[in-house]
Amino acid sequence: MQGYTTLYTLSNLxxxxxxxxxxxLWLVFRFFSQKNLRHIPTAGGxxxxxxxxxxxxxxxxxxxxxxxxxxxxxxxxxxxxPMVDRWLVVLPGKQLVDDIQRLPDDTVDPAIMEFFGVxxxxxxxxxxxxxxxxxxxxxxxxxxxVFPDMVDEIVVTCRELIPAKNDEWHPVHLYPxxxxxxxxxxxxxxxxxxxxxxxxxxxxxxxxxxxxxxxxTTLSIVPDFMRGFVxxxxxxxxQRIQLCLEYLQATIDDRKAMMARFGxxxxxxxxxxxxxxxxxxxxxxxxxxxxxxxVLFINGSAIATTAHHLIEAVYDICVRPDxxxxxxxxxxxxxxxxxxxRAAMAKMRKLDSFLRESVRLxxxxxxxxxxxxxxxxxxxxxxxxxxxxxxxxxxxxxxFDEDNYPDAxxxxxxxxxxxxxxxxxxxxxxxxxxxxxxxxxxxxxxxxFAQNELKAMMAHMLVHYDIRSACEGVRPADVHRGFSVHPxxxxxxxxxxxxxxxx
Ligand code: HEM
Numbered sequence: 001m002q003g004y005t006t007l008y009t010l011s012n013l014x015x016x017x018x019x020x021x022x023x024x025l026w027l028v029f030r031f032f033s034q035k036n037l038r039h040i041p042t043a044g045g046x047x048x049x050x051x052x053x054x055x056x057x058x059x060x061x062x063x064x065x066x067x068x069x070x071x072x073x074x075x076x077x078x079x080x081x082p083m084v085d086r087w088l089v090v091l092p093g094k095q096l097v098d099d100i101q102r103l104p105d106d107t108v109d110p111a112i113m114e115f116f117g118v119x120x121x122x123x124x125x126x127x128x129x130x131x132x133x134x135x136x137x138x139x140x141x142x143x144x145x146v147f148p149d150m151v152d153e154i155v156v157t158c159r160e161l162i163p164a165k166n167d168e169w170h171p172v173h174l175y176p177x178x179x180x181x182x183x184x185x186x187x188x189x190x191x192x193x194x195x196x197x198x199x200x201x202x203x204x205x206x207x208x209x210x211x212x213x214x215x216x217t218t219l220s221i222v223p224d225f226m227r228g229f230v231x232x233x234x235x236x237x238x239q240r241i242q243l244c245l246e247y248l249q250a251t252i253d254d255r256k257a258m259m260a261r262f263g264x265x266x267x268x269x270x271x272x273x274x275x276x277x278x279x280x281x282x283x284x285x286x287x288x289x290x291x292x293x294x295v296l297f298i299n300g301s302a303i304a305t306t307a308h309h310l311i312e313a314v315y316d317i318c319v320r321p322d323x324x325x326x327x328x329x330x331x332x333x334x335x336x337x338x339x340x341x342r343a344a345m346a347k348m349r350k351l352d353s354f355l356r357e358s359v360r361l362x363x364x365x366x367x368x369x370x371x372x373x374x375x376x377x378x379x380x381x382x383x384x385x386x387x388x389x390x391x392x393x394x395x396x397x398x399x400f401d402e403d404n405y406p407d408a409x410x411x412x413x414x415x416x417x418x419x420x421x422x423x424x425x426x427x428x429x430x431x432x433x434x435x436x437x438x439x440x441x442x443x444x445x446x447x448x449f450a451q452n453e454l455k456a457m458m459a460h461m462l463v464h465y466d467i468r469s470a471c472e473g474v475r476p477a478d479v480h481r482g483f484s485v486h487p488x489x490x491x492x493x494x495x496x497x498x499x500x501x502x503x
Contacts, residue, residue: 022223037087040080040383043070052082064366064396064480071397078383078391084220089391090367091379094404094432097393099379100371101432101440107377110442111370111390117219120227121212121237122293131284132294132301135276136445139189143452144342145271146189150453151340153188153196154460157181162495164465169494171470174311175487179206182307183299185453190273190295191248201247204240208296209304211236213484244292252278252288273298298446305364306450311487312362313355313458315476316411318469318493323413324462327351331459345455349424351462353417355454356427356434360399361411363436367483369393371442395435396485404433427451466496 038047044066045055059066059081067090070079076093091100100108113119113127126132139146161177164170183206187196195201215235222230232238255278258266269275274295281290317324330350338344373389385391400408405415418424425431428447430439437444444450461467469475469491476488 022226036386037080037089037389040078040087040089041074042087043067043074043079043081043090045082052087055082056084060482063482064485067366067394067483068397068400071394071401075401077381078379078385083390086390088367089385089389090394091391092394092397094398095380097369097398097432097435097439100369100391100393103371103377107373107375109372109374111372112442114372115370115390116212116216117227117231118212118216118297120219120231121215121235122241122297123228123232123237124290124293129284131280132297133445135273135280135294136298136449138276139273140445140448142271143449147342147452147456148340149188149193150185151456151460153185153193154181154457157184158460158464162461162465164495164497166497166499169468169496171492171494174314174491174493175489176206178310178314179303179307181457182206182310182453183303185457186299186302186306190298191251192270192272192274195247195251198247200243204243205296205299205303206307208240208300211240212300240296241289241292244296245289248274248292248295249288252291256282302446302450306453308364308487309355309359309362309450310454310457312478313358313454314461314467314493315469315487315491316354316358316362316413317458317462318467319473319475320413321466321468323354324467327354327413327458328462331462335459335463340456340460342452345452345459348455348459349419350414350417351455351458352427352451353415353424354413355451355458356416356425357411357413359427359436360405360415360434362478362485362487363395363399364485365483366394366396366480366485367392368395368435369438369440369442393435393439398433398435401433427454461495463500464498466498468494468496470494 041047042052042055044058044062046052063081066081070081070090071092073079074092076095078089078091078096080087080089082088091097119125119127158181161181162170162172164172180202183202184196187202187205190196191201215231215237218234219227219231251274255270255275258269259278259282262269274291277291277294281287281294284290317327327348327350330348334344334347338347370390370392373385373387373391376387377385379385398404402408416425425434428437428444428451430437430443430447432439437447470493471491476491479486479488
């Protein structure tokens with residue numbers, strides 16, 4: 001009877017209590033089963049398990065300052081900061097960043113998918129076979145081919161989103177407008193026209209990164225063994241995958257029917273991203289839902305990051321009219337010679353330097369290069385890192401280091417500019433002191449595509465509009481939370497149509 005009563009009572013416990021209790025026990029277990037990292041100094045809070053949550057709270061509210069301070073204090077030596085389920089070892093200084101990227105494959109693993117729980121969220125296991133990689137690499141190789149379509153979409157979308165006239169300043173709420181611009185321009189290339197203008201589809205893609213962040217936050221407090229279940233029940237991921245599939249199903253069916261009919265003889269087989277996605281999934285005998293997952297994942301990686309940097313670049317330009325004039329002159333000269341082509345983009349070296357400087361100062365995160373250590377290693381500073389540790393590099397602190405960049409806090413649009421035949425470090429060039437795209441073997445594979453897209457969008461806006469801050473001379477400020485950075489989400493920027501003699 002007693003047993004029956006207990007069971008009965010248990011069955012009435014609210015599910016939420018069960019999850020919270022299990023989550024707490026798991027966190028305690030995780031922390032006590034952590035490798036011994038006591039020899040590595042702690043930043044931002046106490047070094048003991050469980051009370052380290054005080055440090056986690058500090059890090060959430062004040063992460064940027066904690067990392068900047070710890071970077072200065074420990075430069076050249078590893079330190080650690082608390083995450084929800086583990087310590088994160090941070091490696092400050094160029095030497096240590098180089099140490100990470102020199103580690104062999106059997107010693108280090110990219111951790112971005114595991115750290116953020118992407119596999120659970122999307123219900124996939126791409127660890128041993130990251131099938132999005134060949135697709136993003138094809139995108140990079142074919143940028144020249146897809147570029148005219150992208151430019152066409154930028155022109156049409158800007159006309160709709162920035163309906164400014166010649167004689168008046170028109171306020172634009174930049175955050176949503178630039179997300180929509182990037183979502184449409186990218187999806188013109190990813191899934192083609194007319195899907196890239198289908199309101200529901202493109203809206204879902206513009207906001208998918210937010211959905212991912214919400215799901216990541218939810219999953220971060222859930223034990224590993226429950227993540228798959230919670231990801232399906234609590235987050236919106238399953239609905240997004242289904243909806244994405246509904247949007248793409250007709251295209252997938254058409255393409256598959258043509259492939260079945262013509263096989264290798266399909267001479268005008270489309271060379272676009274949705275086709276590469278279909279090819280990769282069919283080669284592995286995966287279902288159509290895997291196509292939807294890949295399209296969502298690539299959008300999730302591409303849109304929010306690129307939109308972030310586009311917004312930051314517009315914020316940087318809207319308080320510097322002289323800089324806008326200088327860049328406009330360069331854009332107009334390049335377009336006059338080569339039209340709106342990738343060749344013209346390559347000639348816009350000042351614009352490239354401006355974007356690289358904006359990206360240096362306003363990255364999407366204060367940490368990057370998340371890696372899991374598979375075998376124990378001793379770094380060049382003598383720090384022993386046991387297997388099972390997650391490590392990363394501090395982006396913003398590295399970019400604000402005076403040893404790396406003289407007058408590091410100053411915005412210098414031509415910092416990276418080199419004229420004539422001199423080799424210029426381009427926006428996607430990663431180095432041990434330029435980390436926005438990560439660095440080494442696992443650096444962002446989409447960064448070359450992002451470079452061309454950002455240049456095309458900025459060049460178009462510079463030529464077609466005068467741009468001014470709604471708050472005279474004031475650049476909208478970034479918001480820092482934990483280790484993520486967001487541009488001001490509320491700011492309005494003023495646009496005025498320019499008279500353009502050529503197009
Ligand atoms: C300005 C825009 C972008 C920024 C700042 C950015 C940044 C990053 C960073 C920091 C990483 C992790 C690198 C590391 O761990 O070392 C990454 C990975 C990744 N990015 Fe980007 N990215 C951008 C645009 C794009 C675009 C346009 C695409 C696709 C078209 C893309 C696809 C990916 C993918 C698939 C990964 C995961 C790679 C892996 O699993 O190893 N990114 N990105």
